[in-house]
Structures are given as C-alpha cells and as structure tokens.
Amino acid sequence: MVIDRVKPFQGISISSPKTPNIKRRYSVTQDIVAFRRCARQYGAFNVHKYAPAYQTQTYFGTILHQVLDRCHAHFNGKINPLTKGTLPDNGSILSNDEINDYFDELKQAEKAKEVLVPPSDIVKYFIQVENGLKSQGIQAITQDIRLKAVKLLQYFNALEGPELYKRVKDTEHGLQADRTTHILHGVVDLLVDTPNAIDNPAHCEMWDYKGSSFLNINRQDLENYEFQMRVYAKLYELKHGVLPRKAILYFLNELDGDTCPTQRPVNALLEVSIKQSEIDGAVNEFAKTVLEIEKARCNDQWNPAVLGKISEQDCAICDLRWDCPTPNVTLRYP
C-alpha cells in the first residue's frame, strides 16, 4: 500500500529569527566604579558571582544607608504617621555601654526565643536592617563594627537631622538613561531642597553618603566618587531638564569620636564640582568603561588593579589577594 505523505509546512517560508536587541544595565557604582577600582575583583564577584568570605565593607556601607533611609521615613511619617516631623529618639544618644548591653541581652533573648524591645528608634531600625542583611549572608565581623555604626547613625541624626530632614525632598532617587548600546542607571541617596525654595529641580542638591572618612580615602577613590557624582548629574539633567544645584558627598566616618560633634566637622562634607565639561568627561569615561567591561566579558579576562591605583584597605580584605599579581598588602598567612 502506498502512503501519501502529507507535508503540512510545504510552501511556508519562515524568516530566520532576528538577534534580540537586549541591552545590559550598568550601574554607576556596582558596575562602573567597581570595575574601575579592580577588574579582577569585579569579574570574580559581580560577573562570576563568587561569594566573598567577608563582606565588612558591604555591611558597614549598607547598614548606614538603610538606617538613614528609615530615619528620613520616620521624619516623614511613612513608618508611623504619628512620628511625622519628629527626629528618631528626638536626637538623643545612647552611651556605648547601653548599646553593648542591649546587644548582649538581645543575643540571650534570641537564644531563649524571646522578644526584646529596642532601647531607641535608631537601634530598632539598625536591628531591622541587620536582620535583613543577615538573611543575605552579610554580617559584621566584630561587635565593635556594630557599635561604631550605631554611634555614627546617632551622631548624624542628632547633628544633621534638625536642619537636614525637613529639606529632604526624596531618598533613593532612581535615575536612568538609554544609551543605545546599554542602559545606564544610578540611585542618589538624597535630593535636598534649598531652604525656602519653591518646588524646582534646579534648586535641589544631590547628596551621597559615604561610610568612610575623607582623610582616609586615596586619590583614586576620590576620583571615582567625583566621577560617580558627575554621571549622576548628567542622569539628573536627562530626567529633570536641568542640572542639580550642587553635588555633595557626606563622609559619615568624619563624625567618629567619643562624643557627638557639636558642629559639622570640616571634612565631613565635600562639594563636587559639576561643570559641563567635567560632566561630559565623566559620561565619555563611562562609555569607555562599558566597552572595556564588554571586552573583558568576551575574553573572560579580568585584570587586577595596577599597583598604586587601589588602596591597601581594598586589597587587605580581598579574598583574591593570595594569588594576585598585585597584592597591595604584606601577606600574612594564618
């Protein structure tokens, strides 16, 4: 018997699929600044997603940012409408002993599965953020780091809160731009209005918190911070049609000490110059760095930072330092 084979697709022509136009998103800090600091570290932890053994820097910077974000939400009544217009803890400060005692009691309470009421708003927000970080495997290595973070947060709240909080127009202000080959994005910590100004984006200042102290950063890190703020200024201009009034870096570690400073330390606040030529230079540099990252991805080749271009601190806590051609530290074997 002859079977008449049916060819259902005969005569149908299907064009070959187009290459999808998927654009990669590049974050100003997590991609561009991280790659510029050390491509080898960026390749290992951001591209290949190896988990670093310790995340001290991530812990410290993130906890400061997120607790301050809650302080702004507290002032705006977003957490509880009853706190609108008030500072967390009314700006009061717990002593080191009171904070340490609470940490010790909390440890015992957690073991006994009991709930312990935090002694202040700042400590309450701190523990909330810390629990969130713990669930991502990010923890403080020592109790001293936790104590220092709470102290800096209390000092900032007491010193800057009364004038700053009421001027804050937005927090975690997202910015992004489509740049043909990629999408560029960033998040500004604060948009701060000029006192008594009418609602106008040209009167806003962009503020970015840094967990470090100004005096401890090296030239390369400072250049990276300035670069970051200039790219943010461009993104701000694309979103709002005007440049921000100022770009400010706030170095929280400058507040460190036995007591809360009564006035802002001179090095705590740095205004970054945002002339048009400097912004254009930063945007060009951004595009160049994106090409370098794409090339490194293609070849899967991630070069270590050149000696002198990275701080000793960065190398000292880097898991890759043991076999790195540029270990910027004296290696001590355990």
Ligand code: SF4
């Ligand atoms: S030791 Fe320093 S140069 Fe080497 S990968 Fe780590 S951060 Fe980069």
